[in-house]
Amino acid sequence: MAQLRFKALELANNRPRIRVxxxxxxxxxxxxxxxxxxxxxxxxxxxxxxxxxxxxxxxxxxxxxxxxxxxxxxxxxxxxxxxxxxxxxxxxxxxxxxxxxxxxxxxxxxxxxxxxxxxxxxxxxxxxxxxxxxxxxxxxxxxxxxxxxxxxxxxxxxxxxxxxxxxxxxxxxxNKAPLLKAVEAVDKAATQVCQMFDRKVTRVKASLGCEQEYFVIDKALYASRPDLVMAGRTVFGHNPARGQQLDDHYFGSIPPRIYDFMKEFEIEALKLGIPVSTRHNEVAPSQFEVAPLFEDINVASDHNQLLMDIMSKVAERHSLKVLFHEKPFAGLNGTGKHNNWSLITDTGVNLFQPSTSARENLLFLIFFVNTIKAVYEHADLLRGSVASAGNDHRLGANEAPPAIMSVFIGSQLTAVLDELEKKGNIKVEKGDNMYMKLGIDKIPSIIQDNTDRNRTSPFAFTGNKFEFRAVGGSENSASSMTVLNLIVADQLTQFYDAVQKEMKKGAEKRMAIVSILRKYIKESKAIRFEGDGYSDGWKNEAEKRGLSNISDTPRALDAYLSKKSREIFVKHQVLTDRELEARNEIRWESYIMKIQIESRVMGDLALNHIVPTAIAYQNKLIENANGLKGLNINNKEVVKTIETISGYIETLKREVYNMTEERKRLNKLTDSREKAIGYCDDVKGKYFDKIRYAVDKLELMVDDEDWPLVKYREMLFLR
Known part of the structure; x- marks a missing residue:
């Protein structure tokens, strides 16, 4: 195996550049x-x-x-x-x-x-x-x-x-049929609201731009890592001395081989109408990003799936391998798919675009507040929509947002909503201070780019759109976008009905709207968070606010089958009860199989590659120690090293055996949810970290020339 490693390195280091x-x-x-x-x-x-x-x-x-x-x-x-x-x-x-x-x-x-x-x-x-x-x-x-x-x-x-x-x-x-139905639902609900202001609006389209992160490594290095081939991620690997801590890779000069690869897949994508517009290095070494322009959500979702396929095929021609897994390398940034979402009328108005127009700004606030309310009411369902075995490794780690759903809107819009909630007034600073009554006289201007960006927020307003950052890099965006459009459609429907009810009582339209918005702002305030989503303080604060922190997929999927979720899926004819239950069965089964694969890969590598290598190296040390005895040289350090290696070897054997026995027990279960939770808690939770810790320690102790697996430092600094 060590020979395979060095042959792969030699091949990777001598690749000819394919100019494009x-x-x-x-x-x-x-x-x-x-x-x-x-x-x-x-x-x-x-x-x-x-x-x-x-x-x-x-x-x-x-x-x-x-x-x-x-x-x-x-x-x-x-x-x-x-x-x-x-x-x-x-x-x-x-x-x-x-x-x-x-x-x-x-x-x-x-x-x-x-x-x-x-x-x-x-x-x-x-x-x-x-x-x-x-x-x-x-x-x-x-x-x-x-x-x-x-x-x-x-x-x-x-x-x-x-x-x-x-x-x-x-x-x-x-994944496409439910998305089309959810988009139809939000079109109907949003159009109904827009027509309270402009009867010319006959359709509202959901728009999406998918920023796709990914890693790229040499094909030979990929092939020499059975865990990457089988599981899509490295189950072992000690962090290199230099990783991403210097931030020197981010937005740096693109390596020549990657640059040629990028140019070719962009050409192929553009031929197919995929409007790729941005390329750059991401934070982690060998991590990159491609971003397209906005399109209708259905087309954008299709294009993202097609783009990943194009990238994989073009990479083969450059002897490269693209990794979309959410966490292919432990200790480094994960891979996300940032979904930038907005709603646009057929008259050309972005409903999340602040304006100088009083009427348009009231419309903006309606959609802005209702989206926040929708996320608050269905936060657990939104969390469930991004749940996967891969994303469990990523959420809350490095640049990925935490598993706690929250909304970031920035200080200026926070002040706007706070003022509206308390007094029905708004105070906006633009040159001279302005103080105007909202919904009575006119709506003050809200300036575009009125927010900073918060990379720790799973759902952030970024000037004229919301960015859902929690979607996993390998996942189909259609799943999370189905949920987002559905919950917003349901919330807008409730809002419209509430306004009509108030107007029937005699309330003036704008006064009715403002009154309901104030109520929604107050009710959904707990979901808004402007601080550091990685901090322990936020976890404690979120718990006080009643927000869920569901860190694993098996339990996150429960949200799909809650009474509230079932009602809105059926109400808007997006999925039936039977379809919801079937999809959860599929998701639980997928989770089980992925953890099964990872556990088997870990067991195979530990027992058939790592342990034999460590024993051979240990025997070499024993021979050296025996030679030192004849020379009457102090060999305490050598003996200590042998004992340490022996301890890790025994740990590996014991934990792999125990994990195998636990897997056998769980495989007898017939309930998919119970089995998925068992694999999460009793296989992944109990054994993965222990086995990895022992292997990664041995990587530091065994001679480099004997180690069988290509190391992180060898895979990640491709130039």
């Missing part, structure tokens, strides 16, 4: 592999184009004739691009995307064919995808159905058609 140059302007190739509205309009008849645009903009159904026209146009366009196959591209509950490729070529006619029926619907085998008990293993039928709101694209030589994935009986088996 952008040919021409980005505008020359942006979206060149996307079959969007522009491409449809150029090929479809005006009548067919009008219908498909209505389907995209308004969610109306696509009739068979229009589907045939779109299919024919898509086939012509795709064949002209060199495509040979088509696929329904969907997002099952496995954590990745899925696709089954079918050829355009029809052997019976000797021609390429593509009917509307094939565009609209396909039938993948649903029995092999997670269903949480909705489907039995012998019940294979499931359907993928075209989502016209997300454009088709060519990936390689395949026309990819974004779709939803449902069971034979119509239950959602993917």
């Amino acid at each position: 140059d952008v040919q021409g302007k980005i505008s020359d190739f942006f979206r060149q592999d996307v079959f969007g509205l522009k491409e449809m309009q150029a090929i479809l008849s005006p009548e067919a184009f009008k219908k498909i645009k209505q389907a995209i903009d308004e969610g109306s159904k696509v009739d068979a004739e229009t589907a045939d026209a779109v299919a024919s146009a898509a086939k012509t366009w795709a064949l002209g691009k060199g495509a040979t196959h088509f696929t329904h591209w969907f997002q099952p509950l496995t954590g990745s995307t899925a696709e089954k490729h079918d050829t355009f070529f029809d052997a019976m006619t000797g021609m390429e064919r593509f009917k509307g029926s094939a565009l609209v619907q396909q039938e993948p085998d649903a029995s092999s995808f997670p269903s949480g008990g909705i489907r039995s293993t012998f019940e294979a039928r499931g359907y993928t159905a075209w989502d016209p709101s997300s454009p088709m694209f060519i990936y390689g030589v395949t026309l990819c058609i974004p779709t939803v994935f449902v069971s034979y009986n119509g239950e959602a088996l993917d």
Whole structure:
């Protein structure tokens, strides 16, 4: 194994650089592999184009004739691009995307064919995808159905058609279908509120920008670490003397090999219409970030899934490996997916954008306060939406926010809400002091960029949007965005009904709005926190405020099945009771399997790699000690080292054996939640840290030339 390590290092250190140059302007190739509205309009008849645009903009159904026209146009366009196959591209509950490729070529006619029926619907085998008990293993039928709101694209030589994935009986088996329903719910609720001020508003779109963090290491170093290959993270590895403490990697000069890799995956992403705009080094060595511009939330979510796939495939061409796991290296920053979310009307108004307009600022405060209230009311559900085995390692560590849900709004907006709560007035400083009555005379200006940034906050207002920072780097954003849009939709619905009730009693509209906002501000005040989320003081304060601090996934998932959560999912027709229960079964089972894999990897590496290496080194020391006896030289330090190594070896053997026995006991359990909690508490909680501590101590004691695993200092400083 040590030989494998040094061969991998030699290979990694002698990689040739694969230079990548952008040919021409980005505008020359942006979206060149996307079959969007522009491409449809150029090929479809005006009548067919009008219908498909209505389907995209308004969610109306696509009739068979229009589907045939779109299919024919898509086939012509795709064949002209060199495509040979088509696929329904969907997002099952496995954590990745899925696709089954079918050829355009029809052997019976000797021609390429593509009917509307094939565009609209396909039938993948649903029995092999997670269903949480909705489907039995012998019940294979499931359907993928075209989502016209997300454009088709060519990936390689395949026309990819974004779709939803449902069971034979119509239950959602993917991440996209619930997101589309939640987005529809927030559109309906937000539009209703906006029309109290502007009847021209007919739609409100949820917007999303996903900042994606990731690590990159050499492919050979990755392949020489069984834990990375099997579990996606290093279960062992002592921190190097130099990690991220100097902060010298952050925003530093991008290493040449990584720079070439970035350029190539950005080119491929831009061809597919993914508007990547920012690249930079992150804080930890070998950690980086890519960020796109904002898009409609459904498209942005699809694009993030596609981007991760592009990055992984391009990395292979550069002999690199991209790591999206939330905590691939202990003691270093974790990997998040910062979801920047806002709501935008079809008249072009960002509802989270402060303005100089009195009416727009009242509208801003409505959506601002209602979002905070929604997070307060459903904090546990929002926490559950980002729960995963990987994210449990990250939340609360280094740059990641804690597991306690809170909202950061900054000092100026805090003052605005405090003043409104107490007096119905607002005091804003902009040049001269201004003091105006809110909702009676006019609304004072609230200046954009009125907040600092708080990296320890899981949900922060950042000027004209909210940033949900707790989402894990490997996770599908659709899950957390479904919850966020759903809870805001429900809160806005309650707000609208409350205003209408007050107005029916005779209250003037603005006075009714202000009165309800003051009530909401007071009720949700506990969720607002402006300080250091890492501090022990915040944990104590959060407990006093009644905020939950759920640190593990098995228990965090309980929020999905609470009475409150069930009611809003069913009320807005996002998920049924049965679907909610099934999804929790899937999540618990996924957690169990991931901890099982990690425990098996730990046991294998400890017993089959670390212990033999440590024993061989111990025997070498014993031989040296015996030689020292003949020379009558003091060998107390050598003996002490031997005893210490022996102690760690025995610890490893004992703890791995105990962990195996505990795993056998837990595997007999039939209740998924109980089993997941057992793996969390009695396997991960009791043994992972003990086993790792012993191995990492041995790494410091065994001769470097004998150590079998590539070390952190060798993986993380790729240049």
